[in-house]
């Protein structure tokens with residue numbers, strides 16, 4: 001293998017500096033904001049890419065600071081309509097639940113499609129070594145990595161391994177985490193108090209929930225179904241009607 005010349009090395013340093021500046025800019029754009037997750041699973045009447053793009057456009061009109069988008073095709077379509085930060089992920093069905101971007105090949109494909117940040121599953125349920133999973137994703141792309149975790153321990157290990165953001169996304173979805181219908185604000189608070197940049201995510205239903213997450217120290221808050229899933233929204237209202245179907 002050829003040794004790097006000094007000029008190669010300074011070019012690489014310049015690339016690394018540019019990536020750092022870009023990551024700082026992305027994080028500043030998200031800080032203190034609402035991130036709207038625009039996703040629809042197969043079987044949903046909302047499941048087609050142009051519909052996801054319209055959901056994203058609506059979220060932006062409503063004041064979303066960033067978007068969370070599943071799959072290469074949807075990321076590409078949403079990228080065409082906005083420059084606000086996109087957190088990309090690629091869900092794959094595992095033995096028990098959807099896994100979030102389980103391979104580095106998917107991480108690279110999402111960045112190629114236009115994702116600014118990539119979310120990966122950083123749970124013990126998926127990776128024997130959570131820190132190694134995060135390090136591998138961090139090394140795969142110049143983009144910041146969001147570690148989707150379910151417990152404090154997974155969050156701390158992901159943060160130490162180089163995740164730019166830790167999401168409480170998977171609390172309630174691994175069998176060993178807190179299983180409750182409400183958002184895991186305790187996990188948000190515990191991670192924030194340890195200096196972790198926390199994206200509060202999972203089961204946020206109301207603006208009051210969002211405010212509580214910021215009070216607990218969240219860096220930003222992700223809301224999905226309560227904004228972008230009309231089937232789930234209808235179910236909540238229908239359940240209050242005496243003739244609920």
Ligand SMILES: CC(=O)N[C@H](C=O)[C@@H](O)[C@H](O)[C@H](O)COP(=O)(O)O
Pocket residue numbers: 037039089098169170173201202203204222223224225226
């Ligand atoms: C567990 C899992 O696979 N969560 C996924 C992650 O991207 C999405 O299905 C959620 O909609 C998203 O996390 C936002 O959460 P909520 O829709 O509860 O606001």
